[in-house]
Amino acid sequence: xxxxxxxxxxESPPDEQPDPIVNRWHPDVPPVSSIEPGEKVRIECLxxxxxQVNNDDSANDIRDMExxxxxxxxxxxxVEGAEPGDMLVVDILDLGAFPDHEWGFNAIFDQENxxxxxxxxxxxxxxxxxxxxxxxxSTRHIEDVRFPGCAHPGILGTAPSQELLEEWNERERALIExxxxxxxxxxxxxxxxxxxxxxxPEPNDVLLGDMDDDQVDDAAEEAARTIPPRxxxxxxxxxxxxxxxxxxxxxxxxGANFIVGDLHFSQGDGEISFCGAIEFPGWIDLKVDVIKDxxxxxxxxxxxxxxxxxxxxxxxxxxxxxxxxxxxxxxHYKNANxxxxxxxxxxxxxxxxxxxxxxxxxxxxxxxxxxxRIAGIVDLPNTCxxxxxxxxxxxxxVDPDRLADGGPDESRGDVAKTS
Numbered sequence: 001x002x003x004x005x006x007x008x009x010x011e012s013p014p015d016e017q018p019d020p021i022v023n024r025w026h027p028d029v030p031p032v033s034s035i036e037p038g039e040k041v042r043i044e045c046l047x048x049x050x051x052q053v054n055n056d057d058s059a060n061d062i063r064d065m066e067x068x069x070x071x072x073x074x075x076x077x078x079v080e081g082a083e084p085g086d087m088l089v090v091d092i093l094d095l096g097a098f099p100d101h102e103w104g105f106n107a108i109f110d111q112e113n114x115x116x117x118x119x120x121x122x123x124x125x126x127x128x129x130x131x132x133x134x135x136x137x138s139t140r141h142i143e144d145v146r147f148p149g150c151a152h153p154g155i156l157g158t159a160p161s162q163e164l165l166e167e168w169n170e171r172e173r174a175l176i177e178x179x180x181x182x183x184x185x186x187x188x189x190x191x192x193x194x195x196x197x198x199x200x201p202e203p204n205d206v207l208l209g210d211m212d213d214d215q216v217d218d219a220a221e222e223a224a225r226t227i228p229p230r231x232x233x234x235x236x237x238x239x240x241x242x243x244x245x246x247x248x249x250x251x252x253x254x255g256a257n258f259i260v261g262d263l264h265f266s267q268g269d270g271e272i273s274f275c276g277a278i279e280f281p282g283w284i285d286l287k288v289d290v291i292k293d294x295x296x297x298x299x300x301x302x303x304x305x306x307x308x309x310x311x312x313x314x315x316x317x318x319x320x321x322x323x324x325x326x327x328x329x330x331x332h333y334k335n336a337n338x339x340x341x342x343x344x345x346x347x348x349x350x351x352x353x354x355x356x357x358x359x360x361x362x363x364x365x366x367x368x369x370x371x372x373r374i375a376g377i378v379d380l381p382n383t384c385x386x387x388x389x390x391x392x393x394x395x396x397x398v399d400p401d402r403l404a405d406g407g408p409d410e411s412r413g414d415v416a417k418t419s
Contacts, residue, residue, distance in 0.1 A: 002040040002093075002285050005033040006074045010101055010281050014050040014072050020209040021046065021072050024201075024223035025234070027159050027253050029209045031078035034255075040093065040287045046072045047281045048154065048262040053105045055129050057141075059416045062107040062275070063125035067114055069205040071226045071235070073261035076159055076209065079288050082256040087294025088158060088249040092242065092308065095151050095263060095284040102132045104265045104280035106367050108273045108359060108415075115195055116274035118344065118362065126359045127416040130265065130278045130367070137266050137278055137367070142360045143412040147393035148312040149266030150369050152242040153284055154277065155226060157234035157303075158249045159257035164231065168224050172198040199225045233303035237277070239267040239369065244308020248294070250301050260284060268370030269387075272344060276366035312369050314390035318400060320347045321375070323382040331381060336374055339385035343372075347387050354398055355412040363415060368393045 007018040014021045019032055035041055047053070050072035053061050082088055097104070109116050111123035128141035138146040160168065175197050203220040211219060229236040233249055241247065249258060263284065264277035271277050295301050322343030324335040332338050344365055351361035364370075369390065376384035391398055402408075 002042045004042040004044065005035065005077065006043045008044040008046050008074070008281065010046065010051060010098065014046065014069065014207060017046070019074070021050070021207045022075060022209045022259060023069055023071055023073060023205070023207040023226060024220070025160055025165065025226060025232070026208060026219050026223040027162050027165060027257075028215065028219060029076055029159065029211055029257065031076050031255060031257055032209060034078045034080055035288055036080050037289045038287070040285065042283055042285050043074050043260055044283045045074050045261045045263050045281060047279050048072060049279070051281075053107070053127070053279070055103050057416045059107070059125045059127040059418045062127050063110050063113065063418045065113065066205065068202055069207065071155060071262050072207070073155060073226065073259050075259035076257035077259075078255035078257060079290060080255070082251050082290045083254055084161065084252055085293055085295050086251040086256070087291040087298060088251050088256045088258060089289040089291060090156065090247040090249060090258070091287040092153070092245045092247065093285040093287055094243055095153070095282060097132050097265070097280050097282045101281055104130045104132055104278040106130065106273065106278055106363050107275035108362060109275055114274055116276070117270065117272035118341065119195070121345065122359060122362055125418050126363070128363050129416070132265055132280065141413065141415045142356070142364060144395040145364065145368070145393055146395060147266070147368055147390070149278060150239045150242050150311045151263070151265050152239060152267070153260050154237045154262030154264050155235045156241070156247060156249070156260050157232040157258065158251055159253045159259070160224070160232055161252040164252055165222060165224055168230060169201065169222060173200060176200065199227050201225065231302055235262065237264070237267065237271045239264070239269060240307045240311060241305055242308055243310045245305055247303065247305040248298065249303050250295050260286070266367055266369060268365050268368055269372035270340065271366055273362055273366040278367050314369070314392050316391040317371070317388040318350065318391060318398065319386050319388045320350065322346065322385045322387070325382070333381050334377070334383045336383045336385055339383050340372065340387070343385050343387040347389055351398075353403055354396070354408055355410040357414050359415050360412070365389070
């Protein structure tokens with residue numbers, strides 16, 4: 001087993017961990033450990049909420065969650081010899097749950113506290129708890145579903161330079177000031193975009209590892225939130241970035257100072273319910289190396305990866321199509337976001353034919369290894385997006401032909417609600 005270079009305690013709060021947690025990007029966070037090129041290491045991770053979610057049948061913890069502290073991440077880790085302009089090579093060897101914590105969770109966030117991709121259709125907090133059995137996932141909150149997960153880290157990235165951090169903040173502030181292109185996305189009472197267009201630095205609940213206390217206050221004013229992906233990769237939430245994958249991360253500071261966390265046991269393309277994967281605390285084994293001058297040699301200053309081909313091998317799908325026409329019938333110009341919404345909403349409606357609630361179906365699209373694609377991009381005025389739901393995840397027949405005679409008439413339970 002590789003040497004463990006970062007430890008966590010799932011029974012302790014984030015600010016009392018054996019090794020210091022980080023929840024922002026900043027170039028001056030000191031590395032917690034140093035790794036030699038070619039070395040294999042094990043890194044333990046909290047779940048992204050830092051233990052705010054309980055294994056129970058109430059969604060009150062989702063409704064009342066503190067969002068400013070998230071994500072709770074492990075690192076940064078210095079890689080010896082890495083310099084700006086290099087490429088960090090990270091091989092994902094393995095990852096899994098702690099033996100005493102073999103469960104995860106998925107949630108729909110309340111519209112007033114985070115929301116999600118379909119928050120206007122699903123405004124209230126909901127939760128499902130998933131049992132992690134080897135590579136298989138199942139839940140008491142969505143009956144007759146069981147599938148192999150495509151486990152992966154939601155976040156894997158390198159520290160930005162000071163110049164890059166300032167560029168992020170400047171361009172995201174400019175977006176907020178510019179406002180949304182669509183006037184219907186503005187709350188006419190507050191004059192603000194809904195949902196927000198970007199998340200500027202938030203100095204509350206900032207965790208910056210072992211940074212000196214006299215530096216933290218100033219750094220917190222500019223440290224970038226970890227919510228969006230950027231040039232350093234970060235929160236990409238790519239379900240195919242699992243075991244056997246090789247990731248190439250651009251290096252912007254000496255040592256690279258990479259950070260990892262937000263482990264997902266399984267996820268569909270898009271992670272659409274916001275807390276959309278099966279989230280869990282656990283461990284990840286990595287091997288790191290350095291390609292000198294890799295950014296110039298590869299002709300890119302963005303991250304890229306080679307998948308490990310360890311994903312579940314499904315063969316039978318029901319595929320839903322969506323176009324750039326919103327639910328009100330308004331035509332938009334080549335809007336893939338709206339196409340994705342329409343495909344997801346049709347998939348949700350379809351699954352309710354088999355006794356699932358709309359919330360259960362929404363969660364399945366977020367957690368199961370659902371495939372989403374931009375199928376057509378060139379034909380005016382619509383972009384075609386597809387959402388493919390594998391039939392094999394269900395323990396009964398969900399083939400469209402079964403609905404020709406009216407389909408089943410049964411209930412399959414429901415997800416955890418608030419009280």
